[in-house]
Amino acid sequence: MNFKDIGQIMGLLGNMGKIKEEAERFRVRLKDLQAEASAGGDMVTVRVNGHMELLKVTLTPGAFELGDREMLEDLIVAAANQAIAKVREQISVEAQSMAEGMGLPKGMNIPGLG
Numbered sequence: 001m002n003f004k005d006i007g008q009i010m011g012l013l014g015n016m017g018k019i020k021e022e023a024e025r026f027r028v029r030l031k032d033l034q035a036e037a038s039a040g041g042d043m044v045t046v047r048v049n050g051h052m053e054l055l056k057v058t059l060t061p062g063a064f065e066l067g068d069r070e071m072l073e074d075l076i077v078a079a080a081n082q083a084i085a086k087v088r089e090q091i092s093v094e095a096q097s098m099a100e101g102m103g104l105p106k107g108m109n110i111p112g113l114g
Helices: 003-013 016-030 063-067 071-099
Strands: 034-039 043-049 054-059
Touching: 003 054, 016 071, 034 071, 054 071, 063 071
Parallel strands: none
Antiparallel strands: 034 043, 043 054
16 A cells, blocks of 8 residues: 555545445345355256345256255355355455445445445
8 A cells, every 4th residue: 555545445435424425235135146056967956145145046857856855955065155146246346346436446345344
């Protein structure tokens, strides 16, 4: 971080109302972000949102034909973890875009936003 970055941050401190407003809009938008991932050759598909809520789990008939409950459980966990990783990446991109739009230095993290 250099003096220019510090100057930008100091300028933002005078505009905390706008920052709080933008942060609240961002939190609301998180619910609209969604990611989907599959495991086991698409036998299991999971969808999550930006609040890390599990929205949907889809199992193909082939998943049931496995006859192996532990494997099916592992596939669900794997798909869910992949979907969460994808939505976290989306959140990071959105947070960085919002921060840059407010004039924050590139790469600066805003606590609580990703």
